[in-house]
Structure formats: C-alpha cells, structure tokens
Amino acid sequence: AQTVTQSQPEMSVQEAETVTLSCTYDTSESDYYLFWYKQPPSRQMILVIRQEAYKQQNATENRFSVNFQKAAKSFSLKISDSQLGDAAMYFCAYRSLGTGNQFYFGTGTSLTVIP
Amino acid sequence: KAGVTQTPRYLIKTRGQQVTLSCSPISGHRSVSWYQQTPGQGLQFLFEYFSETQRNKGNFPGRFSGRQFSNSRSEMNVSTLELGDSALYLCASSLGPVAKNIQYFGAGTRLSVL
Numbered sequence: 623a624q625t626v627t628q629s630q631p632e633m634s635v636q637e638a639e640t641v642t643l644s645c646t647y648d649t650s651e652s653d654y655y656l657f658w659y660k661q662p663p664s665r666q667m668i669l670v671i672r673q674e675a676y677k678q679q680n681a682t683e684n685r686f687s688v689n690f691q692k693a694a695k696s697f698s699l700k701i702s703d704s705q706l707g708d709a710a711m712y713f714c715a716y717r718s719l720g721t722g723n724q725f726y727f728g729t730g731t732s733l734t735v736i737p
Numbered sequence: 738k739a740g741v742t743q744t745p746r747y748l749i750k751t752r753g754q755q756v757t758l759s760c761s762p763i764s765g766h767r768s769v770s771w772y773q774q775t776p777g778q779g780l781q782f783l784f785e786y787f788s789e790t791q792r793n794k795g796n797f798p799g800r801f802s803g804r805q806f807s808n809s810r811s812e813m814n815v816s817t818l819e820l821g822d823s824a825l826y827l828c829a830s831s832l833g834p835v836a837k838n839i840q841y842f843g844a845g846t847r848l849s850v851l
Contacts, residue, residue, distance in 0.1 A: 655836050665825065666740075667842035674837070713780065723836045724793050725770070727780035 624649045626716050628728035635704045636736050642689075643699045643731045645714030652676075655717045656690065656697045661730075662710040670712070673697065701733075709735045739764065741830050741843035749849045755816040758846045762809050762830030768792075769811040770840060771803060774825040783826075786811055787834045815848075823850045 625648045635641035647656070658670040673681045673690050680688050685702045701708055714728040742761040750756050762769050771783040782795040786805035803813045809830075815822055825847050829840035 659842075664844060666844045667827065667829070669839055669841075672839065717836045719836045723834070724782045724785065724795065725772075725780075725840070726782075727772075729779040 624651075624716050624718065624726045626714050626726050626728040628712075628714055628731050630731045631729070632732045632734070634734040634736055635701070635708075637704055637706060639704055640700060640702045641704055641733065643701075643712050643714075643733070645697045645699070645728055647695050647697065647714070647716050647726075649695070649716065649718070651718050653719045655719070656688075657715040657717070657725075658686070658688070658697075658699045659713045659715060659727075660708075660710045661713065667713070671699065704735050706735050706737060709733055741828055741841050743826075743828050743843035743846050745846060746844065747847045747849075749851065750818050751851050752818055752820060754818050755814065756818060756848060758813045758815075758826055758828075758848070760811045760813070760828030760830075760843060762811070762828075763841055766830035766832055766841070767809050768831045768834045768838070769805055769809065770829045770831075771811070771813050772827040772829070773797075774827055774845070775823075780827070783813065785834060792834055818850045820850050822848065824848060 654675045656673045659667045671683045689698045711730045716726045744759045768787045770785040785793045789805045800816045805811045825845045827845045829842045831838040831840045
C-alpha cells in the first residue's frame, strides 16, 4: 500500500518569510497525483496545489509552489511571503490513477505564522 | 455554488449506540468519499460512492457503512459505537471517481463517544 510521510509535525515561519514543508511517499506506480491540502481551524480542508506525476514541471499557485522529485519520491511545498492566514495544518496526499484510487494522506504539519 | 454540507456539525453519543452522519455534495458532483480524522491516525479513508454504488472501501470494520442516494447525497452509519470511534468525520465530493478530479471537503462532523 502507498504511504505518505510528513516528518515535520510542527513548523513556524515569520510573516513575509518563506517556509518549506516536506513530504515523501512510497509507491511502485508510475502515474499518480500528489496534493497539498490546508486545514485551518475551521476544519474545512482546502486544496492548495496539485501535481501530476507525469509532468516534469513543478506546479505553482500564486505564493505556493512545489518541488517534485519523482525519483526521490519527494513532494515539498514552498510558501513564499507567508501571511497570517497561512497558519493551518497542511496535509500531503497521494492518489493513484488505477482502480481503487483512494487518497492516502500524511499525518500533517502544523504551520504557525509569527507576526 | 454551495459547498459540501455535512450535518450535524457536532454529535455526542454513548458507547453501544449507533449514529448516522449526512453529506450533501456540491451540485453536479456524483462521487462522495468519507474519511475519519483522529490525532493519532490522521486521515483515513473509509469509503467512496459513485452513482449509488460503493466503489472502494478502506480498512474499517463492518460497523462502518454508508450509502448514496439518487441525488448523490450520502449517509454514513456507525453501529455499536466504541470510544475509539470519537473523531472528525470528513466528507468530500468530486465530479466523478477519476483520480484527476479534485475532491472538495466539507467542514466535518465531530463525533464524541462517551
């Protein structure tokens, strides 16, 4: 079964600075999707960014970008110009393209933004 | 467009009881997935429904069941509640079960079992 590992339970960043959240995964598949979701105190999970494994180019969404290293099975999230509203729990997730393509989530990284 | 709606937001039950949670997907979405979120285990997949059929099931005991109605609304039922069932239960909807479809999550139902 696929596993997703987030080795940083907690991270903090100064407002306006840059922070990188780490994620590694284990799979024998060649095609899959990777996601970063954000869960603020309101509890609603919000999609931050999505990466298709067959695409070499790293995905970006405004201040959010990923460093996708397929061979290393690494998928880190970089948040630039951090804002107070970025404070939340961040989850890395994997989803295969095959049948039974359920999501596998990491255990999350709690991000604190210091004013 | 309204988001994914889960009711109720909070629920308190005692051991041995059963509970039903409800999820209304985004209009037009036909796939609904359920997850259990606990501090120790993180987010774990329960099951996914598409067009009223269960497509996939996670590794949970048979006490956990679900169904989907013709309007895509879904319910999840947990029978004979145990203390360990205390968790945040999240529902997510998407256009369909294809992996590329983005899942949109509801705010969850917080279940406390006493």
